[in-house]
Amino acid sequence: MSDLLSVRDLRIGATIFPPGEAPMDIEIVHGVSFDLQKGKVLGLIGESGAGKSTIGLAALAYGRGGVRITGGEVLLDGQDILPLDKKGIRKIRGARVCYVAQSAAASFNPAHKLGDQVIEATVEHGLMSRDEARKRADYLFEILGLPDPKNFGNRFPHQVSGGQLQRAMTAMALCSKPELIVFDEPTTALDVTTQIDVLAAIKNAIEMTGTAALYITHDLAVVAQISDDIMVLRNGETVEYGPVQQIIENPRQEYTKALVNVRQTKQTEARDQSDALLKVENISAAYGNGVQVLHDVSLHVPRGQTLAVVGESGSGKSTLARVITGLLPPFQGSVTFGDEELSNAQKDRSRDHLRRIQLIYQMADTAMNPRQTVGQIIGRPLQFYFGKRGAERKKEVIKLLDEIEMGEAFYDRYPAELSGGQKQRVAIARALAAQPELILCDEPTSALDPLVAEGILDLLLRLQKERQVSYLFITHDIAIVRAIADSVAVMLQGKLVDFGPRSEVLNPPFDDYTDLLLKSVPEMELGWLEKVLATRKMESAGH
Amino acid sequence: MANPLARVRATRHRLKETHPLSVLIAERLGLSLLLLWAVSILIFAGVEALPGDFAETYLGQSATPQAIANIRADLGLDRPITTRYFEWLGGVVQGDFGNSWASGAPVTEQITKRLGNSLFLAFFAAAISVPLAVGLGMVAVHYRNRIPDRVINVLSLAAISLPEFFIGYILIVFFAVQMGVATFPSTVYDNMSWSERLAAIALPTATLVMVVLAHMMRMTRAAIISVMSSAYMETAELKGLGAFKAIVKHAAPNAIAPIVNVVALNLAYLVVGVVVVEVVFVYPGMGQYMVDAVTVRDMPVVQACGLIFAAVYILLNMVADIVAIVANPRLRHPR
Numbered sequence: 001m002s003d004l005l006s007v008r009d010l011r012i013g014a015t016i017f018p019p020g021e022a023p024m025d026i027e028i029v030h031g032v033s034f035d036l037q038k039g040k041v042l043g044l045i046g047e048s049g050a051g052k053s054t055i056g057l058a059a060l061a062y063g064r065g066g067v068r069i070t071g072g073e074v075l076l077d078g079q080d081i082l083p084l085d086k087k088g089i090r091k092i093r094g095a096r097v098c099y100v101a102q103s104a105a106a107s108f109n110p111a112h113k114l115g116d117q118v119i120e121a122t123v124e125h126g127l128m129s130r131d132e133a134r135k136r137a138d139y140l141f142e143i144l145g146l147p148d149p150k151n152f153g154n155r156f157p158h159q160v161s162g163g164q165l166q167r168a169m170t171a172m173a174l175c176s177k178p179e180l181i182v183f184d185e186p187t188t189a190l191d192v193t194t195q196i197d198v199l200a201a202i203k204n205a206i207e208m209t210g211t212a213a214l215y216i217t218h219d220l221a222v223v224a225q226i227s228d229d230i231m232v233l234r235n236g237e238t239v240e241y242g243p244v245q246q247i248i249e250n251p252r253q254e255y256t257k258a259l260v261n262v263r264q265t266k267q268t269e270a271r272d273q274s275d276a277l278l279k280v281e282n283i284s285a286a287y288g289n290g291v292q293v294l295h296d297v298s299l300h301v302p303r304g305q306t307l308a309v310v311g312e313s314g315s316g317k318s319t320l321a322r323v324i325t326g327l328l329p330p331f332q333g334s335v336t337f338g339d340e341e342l343s344n345a346q347k348d349r350s351r352d353h354l355r356r357i358q359l360i361y362q363m364a365d366t367a368m369n370p371r372q373t374v375g376q377i378i379g380r381p382l383q384f385y386f387g388k389r390g391a392e393r394k395k396e397v398i399k400l401l402d403e404i405e406m407g408e409a410f411y412d413r414y415p416a417e418l419s420g421g422q423k424q425r426v427a428i429a430r431a432l433a434a435q436p437e438l439i440l441c442d443e444p445t446s447a448l449d450p451l452v453a454e455g456i457l458d459l460l461l462r463l464q465k466e467r468q469v470s471y472l473f474i475t476h477d478i479a480i481v482r483a484i485a486d487s488v489a490v491m492l493q494g495k496l497v498d499f500g501p502r503s504e505v506l507n508p509p510f511d512d513y514t515d516l517l518l519k520s521v522p523e524m525e526l527g528w529l530e531k532v533l534a535t536r537k538m539e540s541a542g543h
Numbered sequence: 544m545a546n547p548l549a550r551v552r553a554t555r556h557r558l559k560e561t562h563p564l565s566v567l568i569a570e571r572l573g574l575s576l577l578l579l580w581a582v583s584i585l586i587f588a589g590v591e592a593l594p595g596d597f598a599e600t601y602l603g604q605s606a607t608p609q610a611i612a613n614i615r616a617d618l619g620l621d622r623p624i625t626t627r628y629f630e631w632l633g634g635v636v637q638g639d640f641g642n643s644w645a646s647g648a649p650v651t652e653q654i655t656k657r658l659g660n661s662l663f664l665a666f667f668a669a670a671i672s673v674p675l676a677v678g679l680g681m682v683a684v685h686y687r688n689r690i691p692d693r694v695i696n697v698l699s700l701a702a703i704s705l706p707e708f709f710i711g712y713i714l715i716v717f718f719a720v721q722m723g724v725a726t727f728p729s730t731v732y733d734n735m736s737w738s739e740r741l742a743a744i745a746l747p748t749a750t751l752v753m754v755v756l757a758h759m760m761r762m763t764r765a766a767i768i769s770v771m772s773s774a775y776m777e778t779a780e781l782k783g784l785g786a787f788k789a790i791v792k793h794a795a796p797n798a799i800a801p802i803v804n805v806v807a808l809n810l811a812y813l814v815v816g817v818v819v820v821e822v823v824f825v826y827p828g829m830g831q832y833m834v835d836a837v838t839v840r841d842m843p844v845v846q847a848c849g850l851i852f853a854a855v856y857i858l859l860n861m862v863a864d865i866v867a868i869v870a871n872p873r874l875r876h877p878r
Contacts, residue, residue, distance in 0.1 A: 060781055094782035106774035111796035111872050121782035158873050 004077060004179055004212050005036040005059060011071035012054050012063070012236075029054055029236040031072065036229075038179070041206060041213045043223035043244070045259070046233035047449035048420075052216045055233070056182040059214060060097050061089050077179070094121030098173035102185040104165035108157040114168050115153020122176040133175060140171040143208055144201045163194035167201050174209055181206075182214045187222065191312035191476065192520040199225060199522075200533055218449060220259050221522035224248050225529035232256050245526060258451055260524060269502050270486040276300035277470045278324065278357075278438055283333035285323050293319045294330065295495045301438060301487075304468040308481040308502075310517065311491035317474045320491070321440045324472070325357060337438070355385045358431035362443040364423035368415045374401070374426050375411040381433040400429040404459060421452035428459065432467070441473045445480065457484055478521045482506065490514050563877050567868050575861045579854060583635070586849040587628050590842050596620070597644050597840040618644060631846065640847035645839050650847045653832070658851065660731060661821070661828035664744050665813040668751035672813075673806055676756050680763025687768065699757035707816070711750045711823040718746060728825035747824040751817065755809040762805035766798045773797075800867040807863030811856045 012029035029051040036042045044052040058069055061081045073080045081092055093099075098121070101107040108117055118140075119133035128136065134153070141149035144167040157165060166186055173181045186202065187195040203226050206213055217223050223230060223244075230247040232239040232255065240253045251257045278301040285294040293316045301307040309317045322328040324335055326346030335342045337356065343349050361367040368377055378397045382388040388396060398408045404425040415423055424444055431439050441460070445453035461484060463469060475481060481488055481502070488505040490498040490513065498511040505514060519532055559566045598614040599606055615621050634641055640650035679699070683692040702710070719727035729743045770776065771794060779789040818830030825831070829848055836844035868874055 062781060064777070090783040090785065092783070093780070094784070099778075099781045101774060101778065103774060107778045109775040109778075109793050109797070111793075121784070124782070124784060124788075156872050156876050159876065 002037070002078075003035045003075070004038045005214075006075040006078075007032065007034050007055070007058070007072070008075065009033055009072040010055065010058055010069070010074065012051065012058060013068050013070040014063075015066045027070070027236070028067070029058075032231075032233070032236070032238055033072075034229075034231055034238075034241060036180070036212055036214065039210045039212055040228045041215055041226055043227035043230040044214060044216045044233060045218065045220055045223050045230060046239075047218060047451070049235070050233040051236040052233050053184050056184055056214050056216045057099070059180065059182050060093050060099060062093070091125070095125040095127060095176050096178055097180045097182065098176065098178045100166075100169050100173045100181060100183045100186050102188055104169040104186075105157065105162060105189075107169060108165060110157055112156075113153060114155055114157060114160070118153060118168060118172040118175055121172070125176060127176050136175055137171060140174050140205070141168075143205055144168075144171055145197065146171075161194075163190055163198055166190065166198050170198075170202055170205060174205055174211065177209065178211055180212045180214070182216070184216045185218070188217065188219070192478070192522075193312060193516060195222075196520045196522075196529070196532065199529060202226065203529065219522065220248070221524045221528075224524060224526060225522060232259065248524060248526060270302065270305045273302040273305065273487055273501055275303045277303040277338065278472070279336040280320070280324065281334050281336070283320070283323055283330045283335070285319060285328055285330040285332075287328070293494050294323065296333070297491075297494075297496045298333075299489050299496060299499050301470050301472050303437075304464065304470055305486040306464065306471040306473055306484055307487045307489060308473045308475060308485035309489045309491060310475055310478065310481055312476060312517075314493070315491040316494040317491050318442055319494075321359070321442055321472065321474060324440060325359065351385065355381075355434045356437045358434050358436040358439050360424070360427050360431050360439060360441045360444045362447055364420070364427045364444075364447075365415070367427055368423065368430075370415050372414075373411070374413050374415070374418075377415075377426060378429045378433050381430060385434050396433070397429075400433055403432070403463070404429045419452075420448050421455060424448065424456055425459065428456075428463070432463065432469075436469060438470045438472065441471055443474055443476070446475065446477065453480075460484070478506075478518055490517065563874050564868065567874060568865055571861055571864050571868070575857050578857055579850075582853040582857075583632060583850055584628070586846055586853070587624075587631065590845055590849075591624060593837075593840065595840060597842065600840045601645075631843075635847075635850065641843040643836075643841055643844050645836075645841045645844075650843050653844070654829070654847055654851065657827065657829045657832045660826070661814060661817055661830065663740075664747055664751070664817060664821075664826065664828060665810070667741075667744060667748045668755070668813050669810055671748065672752040672755050672809070673759065675752070676759035676806075677763050677802065679756075680760045680767065683760070683764045684767045684771070692764075695760065699760050702753040703757035706819075707750055707754045708819050708823050710753055711747070711820055714746050714749060715824075730825050730827060744826070747817075747820050747826055750820050750824075751813055754816070755812060759802075759805050759809050763798075763802050766801040767794065770794045770798045796870070800870040803866045803870075804863045807859045807866075811859040814855045814859075815852045 009031045010029055010033065011027060011031055013025055013027050015023050015025050017023050032051075032055055034042060044055060046052050054064070054067060057064060057067075058074055059076075061069070061074065061084065063069060069082055072082075074082050076092065076096065081089060084092070108114065115134065115137055118137045119128075119130065122128050122133045122136070123130050127133075137153055138149050141152045146152045146164055146167055152160075152164075152168070160168070166189075170181075170183075170186065183202065187198050190198060199222065206226075215223055215226055220230075227244050229242065230244050231241040232247065232253070234255055240247060240251065240256045247256060248260060251260050280300065281298050283294055283297045284292065286292040297316075297320060299307065309320065311317045319328065323330050326342065326344065326349055329344035335344075337353065340353075342353060346354070372380075375394065375397050378400055379388075379393045382393050382396050394411070398411065401407055401410055406422060406425055406429075410418070410422070410426075415426070418426065427444070444460075445456050448456065457480065460471065464471065471484075473480070473484065485502045487500060488498070488502050489496055490505065490511065492513050498505050498514045505511075506518065510518070519535070522528065555566065596615075597618070598611045598620075601614065602610055612621075619627065631641065638651060640654065642648065643650055643653065646653075679695050683695045686692045714725070715727050718725035725746050726742045727746065729747050731740050731743050735743070775793060776789060779793045784792075817826075817828055818834060820826070821828045821830035822834055829851065833845060833848035835841075836848065
């Protein structure tokens with residue numbers, strides 16, 4: 001079979017502007033080659049910075065920002081598209097090769113109707129008349145499972161949900177009947193229960209239209225469901241390239257093995273969960289606009305253990321953390337810490353109460369002052385809570401830096417000089433500096449690459465053993481819950497739907513929503529998606 | 544029985560669901576009127592608080608306590624401030640600003656002519672500066688971070704950094720005194736021909752253009768750059784649309800609101816900020832009328848000018864707000 005897309009020794013460069021230095025040219029993709037046949041799907045997988053999006057966009061001869069393609073060939077049906085002039089390349093983009101971006105919400109123009117944007121490229125390239133294109137769009141909306149497909153195109157981007165927008169973007173890419181579509185992390189920004197629908201819709205659409213696809217993601221379990229071949233990338237180089245079955249079941253490279261085996265951390269569940277450190281009773285809370293976000297939530301965190309709070313975006317899990325810290329006083333219910341009831345509002349709490357509950361955020365970036373050094377950031381709670389200064393303070397900070405496996409060398413660094421994982425470690429050290437009994441972790445690993453996240457989880461578990469600190473761990477990731485939780489709370493639309501020891505919540509008999517949540521998490525297993533969809537069909541047929 | 548306030552709130556909430564656009568615009572209108580009323584109090588109180596009064600200034604050296612008291616009684620200044628305020632406000636809402644204390648002539652008549660002159664000047668300044676600013680902003684975006692962009696930026700910044708009276712005098716020195724190509728003073732009369740009028744306002748117009756250009760130009764540049772770097776412009780490019788088509792169809796609808804906003808602000812400045820320029824160029828507009836009135840403490844004139852300036856400012860800002868609301872698809876098409 002002939003190759004539709006053939007990439008030969010692709011080299012991509014960029015100009016970077018290091019502060020205080022002259023601009024520098026660097027190479028970010030170092031000679032990558034692959035072939036894609038008609039109707040096949042190639043998964044590109046790797047951590048952030050691996051160059052996967054850059055390679056995907058090269059299939060449209062496009063470089064984002066200051067990125068330039070500096071060498072190699074991109075052959076589309078045997079023709080190298082890199083030397084084409086502007087007019088030549090415009091004829092390919094949107095007609096023969098289309099792109100689906102990670103954030104459909106930002107990629108649709110807020111000023112125009114979805115339907116007009118979906119058919120724009122097709123009509124513009126003269127591939128169909130306006131009416132034909134509309135008919136095709138309606139058909140695509142239907143096979144992508146969008147509600148009311150006939151009228152969907154009349155809506156504006158802000159009038160539909162994120163999952164629907166992502167499907168509309170897929171329809172936009174499919175509309176011109178392209179030979180190749182580049183999917184750039186199309187489900188990463190979605191909740192798991194939404195992700196599975198979009199994934200199924202994309203897979204179905206690819207099969208029905210026979211288009212080829214490059215599928216870019218950082219989630220090996222997702223790409224395993226949709227690809228024929230997989231290419232693992234790291235730092236702009238190919239690590240491993242082969243059929244999906246070989247990569248998943250028989251990875252050859254150490255790095256691929258680590259990716260396949262990620263999330264193997266296992267914490268044995270604590271037996272006795274009766275010694276409650278934090279008790280939340282009948283909490284109801286609302287924001288200033290009168291919208292109630294928590295409805296009568298009661299749970300407790302056992303001393304020296306981990307309670308995982310799971311739920312989708314908007315389920316109220318972060319709001320619960322805000323109530324516990326006192327940032328959002330509830331209008332009903334109480335928070336008990338140890339033997340004392342905490343004041344509702346943070347400003348009424350004693351300094352000692354504040355010290356005993358610390359926070360770690362999802363975005364370590366925005367949670368640190370970029371103008372302070374690591375030493376200042378970690379030293380601040382030492383001074384604030386314990387009055388430590390000068391040499392004594394520095395000694396303590398260095399001790400903490402050793403505990404988070406970073407060391408003295410980082411004392412004078414600024415946050416901008418740290419990697420994502422290192423920033424999160426510094427945030428952990430800052431929380432530890434206050435010697436807290438409870439740390440509220442708000443999705444601390446969801447912005448990190450899987451292997452880095454793994455390291456953070458290991459660190460948190462080790463610190464828990466050494467210091468007997470309790471965690472309230474907010475996450476949307478069931479795999480993390482399985483790995484680290486002693487007890488689990490499942491939230492849906494501000495209500496607690498399930499709460500108990502991990503072994504009870506995550507094993508049958510299930511609560512309905514917990515069941516749906518668990519079944520929606522992609523598993524590193526070929527044919528998982530089909531299996532889940534088949535079960536769903538059977539269930540809905542049964543009803 | 545529900546209290547009336549709660550009923551109003553509920554109605555407003557319901558209307559906001561069904562007609563968010565009309566409700567928002569009505570709210571803006573209502574707020575503008577409220578603001579104008581507040582300004583009228585401020586102006587009246589401010590003028591009242593000025594040291595010295597008309598009677599003393601008018602009589603000068605010959606002021607005796609008896610003469611001052613007579614004039615005050617004539618003008619009704621011996622009555623309480625609230626009575627005088629409401630009397631004045633009552634006249635204003637009917638279009639009657641009272642009579643000038645200095646000349647005895649009706650203020651409304653005088654102001655109509657002066658306002659016409661000011662608007663004439665502001666109109667030409669706007670007609671030149673708005674297209675020029677938007678055009679230069681686009682040129683700057685096109686040559687972003689290159690020489691033309693830098694030159695436009697530096698020159699417009701220099702122009703805005705100099706006070707307008709200084710720019711005015713510099714222009715007079717060069718064009719009127721040394722080269723003798725421009726008319727000064729810029730006084731206009733009733734029986735002037737169009738060409739003479741235009742020649743007379745050339746220098747003040749140029750001054751005003753230089754003052755308002757930079758702000759609008761930089762905002763246009765920033766708005767376009769911000770829109771051009773958004774993800775949907777990348778989508779347009781990856782759809783294979785040409786640069787011109789992408790800008791017209793995808794960038795323009797989203798850049799309009801911020802640009803209109805800054806243009807409206809600057810138009811307001813053109814009308815209100817002419818005070819200094821009119822004095823420098825001896826141009827018989829509202830600004831000079833007001834300055835003259837302040838010197839002799841001719842309160843009805845000062846109050847009328849202040850209120851009209853405020854009204855123009857509020858009106859133009861309201862228009863900008865409404866354009867921004869209408870340009871927002873989220874408000875035009877609620878969920």
